[in-house]
Amino acid sequence: MTLYRKYRPQTFADFVNQKAIKTTIQNQIISGKIPHAYLFTGPRGVGKTTMARLIAKALNCEKRSPETYEPCNACLSCEEITKGISLDMDEKDAASNRGIDEIRSLKDTVRFSPTRSRYKIIIIDEAHMLTTPAFNALLKTLEEPPLHVVFVLATTEPQKLPETIISRCQRYDFKKVSLGEVVAHLKAVSEQENVSIGDDVLLAIARRSEGYLRDALSLLGQVIALGGAGREITFEEAELVIPRSYKDRAEELLSLIELARAREAFALIEEIIDAGVQSEQFLFDCIDCIRERLITALDDDKTRLRSLKMLDIFIKRAEDIKRTSFLPQLPLELAVIECIGKENPSNDNIKIKTAVLETKTLTLDRIKSQWKNLIETLRTTHTALTVALSSCTPLRMEGNRLILGFKFRFHYNMIKDDKNRLFLENVLLQMFNEKLIIGGEVIAEDQTLATEPKLPLDINQAGESSVEEVFGIV
Structure with a gap:
């Protein structure tokens, strides 16, 4: 089993980050003032579906006292939800069940009372993928659902949802997990897996995951597979799995541009492409480096203006990636020519x-x-x-x-x-x-x-x- 499934939080205490959202939902569970529909928005892998399952557990837990919000994880209802076999929790993926027929079937389902629990929980993941007729069919049910039904809609693209749907839900915006919290969680997981991994490796994984905890756990699983129980994994070994960043080569390319050494810049681009690096990813690395230069040179007018011109050129060339797929290095080469042309109209090529x-x-x-x-x-x-x-x-x-x-x-x-x-x-x-x-x-x-x-x-x-x-x- 993959790590992100094995270590999916089963209690609110295990849930990483999103403190404000956790506190609000916990208070709702204790007070019994549960909204009929939630809307969870945010990037991938930060816990939207996990929070929906925790709500389902807490509301239907047979042993939870009214003064607490944590599910017991021991009763039959909690165990069924954990295993994904509960008849009173219906989790749908709107990416593959996006039509009006699926929503009509869902409307027939919610009319009936829960099989054995207090609430019937309907989770619709990637809700923005529903078709317009499907949204229209869902609208009336979402506005006035039966008292025993709680909807939870999760999406990474809330701007694609109709306003009529958003206005009928309580919206919670999930954020990326901070670097420190990702490292701490990875360290706890590696200890439970009885694997010794250096802090430098965990930090590299956390940075590469960019705040997406599920991505971080997936990378950690690949790193752990390199070694074994009780064996320390070195940074050199972890580099075989962790996707490399080519920002150092991007900095080298930008330095060659500043020196107007076009031939060497073209040779570097050829070397990067031959190494199997995606030209689109390398362009983004270059853009990221220019952005960092721009931030550090806010008080230097000359450097700031030069960085702005280079940033504008590289962004425009990034837009040419699809049009020039027949020659992947072309946008990079054209960016070099344009940048050197602005600094020094005569170049080596x-x-x-x-x-x-x-x-x-x-x-x-x-x-x-x-x-x-x-x-x-x-x-x-x-x-x-x-x-x-x-x-x-x-x-x-x-x-x-x-x-x-x-x-x-x-x-x-x-x-x-x-x-x-x-x-x-x-x-x-x-x-x-x-x-x-x-x-x-x-x-x-x-x-x-x-x-x-x-x-x-x-x-x-x-x-x-x-x-x-x-x-x-x-």
Whole structure:
């Protein structure tokens, strides 16, 4: 059995954190003033469903005195709830039972009195997953349930619940467990498991769990599996299980960016990706490092502004992850180019002659005047793109969109490719210091839109036109 199931709290005293919520519910149990519906919100693994089960135990415990709130865990009702076989506690997962038919069945269930207990407890986990018709079907029952029924709705996304549902429940917001409380709980569990684990390992597990106690217990179970009863587990062994943080490599990348050493930055990114690190996770590590730098440099205007620019670039590139899944390192590489371009327009990979802006508004004439410069810049770094751009012309500006006119559809399709388009957009950003979105269309030689080609007069003409469409005029 996994540790988080084995050590699920069976009394309020065992429940970790959420002191205010515990105190309120304990007082309700003693006074007998039980609301007909609870709504527990908060992140995963902090005890929402566990608290719902404790309420079910306390309300239906056969040996609990009216002056106390703790269940006895010895009577038949407590034992059945602990084992999950109680007929008077119905726990539903709304992620897999989310339709109106399930809610109609539930409404039929609550009409009947409990089998042998005082209350029938209905727990709906991940309540935000219910469909709109299901919510509507639940609404009337939730508003005026039978006196013997108590609803407990648990969700990680309360913003997805209809206001009509929220207003009919007593809402309690669960918080993440503090680092110290996670470490203390892990230490107590490891002692009960008769395993010796150093404080540095427990601290690493607690930090990696980020306040989610269930995640922490799952990681502890994996660490314990490395050793055995009575054997001490070292930090080096625990590192085989605890997911590594690459914040040290992220700091190294940021330092290379500040030194404008693009080649070394690209090599580091390649090394990270080859090691199997998810580019999305590494981007988040970089963002976290920049955020920490920003916080420590609040009184340093220069460092603060530089960190803000870098943070903005990395956040925007994190949004490109799904669009560039075909080349996972691309968002990181583009972030490096943009950051170095803002600090030092000339980098180790692409030598761009930066155009000095005379006005804040970028005009089509200015782009046309620098077009040959752009092609020469790309000639040694992206030959295919150079050929495509040589056969096109900047047509017009539509806000921040630059529309290019292509004579041949083959070249137009090349620019439509996300990889090439993003590359070109970033080169233009460094050249003109203004973000442009590239668009395009196929045009005829007289700058009008191309029409469907006429049928060739003979087979020789057909061959010549096909070659011209792909390679241009020779």
